[in-house]
Amino acid sequence: xxxxxxxxxxxxxxxxxxxxxxxxxxxxxxxxxxxxxxxxxxxxxxxxxxxxxxxxxxxxxxxxxxxxxxxxxxxxxxxxxxxxxxxxxxxxxxxxxxxxxxxxxxxxxxxxxxxxxxxxxxxxxxxxxxxxxxxxxxxxxxxxxxxxxxxxxxxxxxxxxxxxxxxx
Numbered sequence: 001x002x003x004x005x006x007x008x009x010x011x012x013x014x015x016x017x018x019x020x021x022x023x024x025x026x027x028x029x030x031x032x033x034x035x036x037x038x039x040x041x042x043x044x045x046x047x048x049x050x051x052x053x054x055x056x057x058x059x060x061x062x063x064x065x066x067x068x069x070x071x072x073x074x075x076x077x078x079x080x081x082x083x084x085x086x087x088x089x090x091x092x093x094x095x096x097x098x099x100x101x102x103x104x105x106x107x108x109x110x111x112x113x114x115x116x117x118x119x120x121x122x123x124x125x126x127x128x129x130x131x132x133x134x135x136x137x138x139x140x141x142x143x144x145x146x147x148x149x150x151x152x153x154x155x156x157x158x159x160x161x162x163x164x165x166x167x168x
Contacts, residue, residue, distance in 0.1 A: 042087035042111060042132060048072055049166045052093070052103065059105050062163045063087040072165040079126065079159040084116040086163060087132075113137060114161065124149040125160040 045063040052059055064072060068084040071077055080086075094106035111132040118126035129148040130139045140148060152160040 041135060042085075042089070042113070045069075045087060047166070048086065049163050051162070057093050058090050058109055059093050059103065060091075061089045063089065069167070072167045077159060077161070077165065078157075079118070080116045080161070082117050082119075082126075086114045086161065088112045088114075115139075121145075125152065125156070127152070127160055 042063055042065075045065055046069050047061060048064045048068065049062040050060065051062065063086070065083075065085040065087075067081060068086055071081050071084055089111050090109040091105035092107045092109055093103045096102040096104045113130040113132065115121070115128040115130060116126055117128060121128040124145050127149065128139055129145045130137050132138070139145075149160070152162070155162055158164075
């Protein structure tokens with residue numbers, strides 16, 4: 001049983017990576033420099049980890065900007081350094097049409113972010129919370145940021161992130 005779950009997880013990871021690659025390739029139009037978000041275009045970032053939220057029935061690719069990737073490679077994520085940005089790209093899950101045992105990305109749901117700035121976001125553990133609206137990174141208002149932070153409180157010992165890097 002555990003072997004089958006491992007196989008499903010590996011397959012799901014491969015499919016998420018392929019879907020992310022296809023999304024990036026399909027959307028190679030570049031926006032003018034002024035339209036790019038201050039923290040870069042998440043579609044150009046590298047994979048840190050993946051997750052499958054059974055409660056939300058979603059698959060997530062967790063990407064990092066260069067600062068986050070560098071920190072993950074060095075094992076310097078407790079705490080993450082200021083300037084690190086984690087992007088969570090979310091798809092609704094669906095069964096693979098030719099292999100129903102496999103869960104694969106379905107409809108795109110959202111792209112969200114956590115921005116590490118220990119001084120600016122001190123009230124929320126050093127993290128700012130945001131989402132992408134097209135190419136624009138939109139920071140959450142104070143009430144929404146506090147709501148996000150409340151969900152991350154159980155992960156205080158992991159610098160408030162649920163992400164466990166696959167890079168180590």
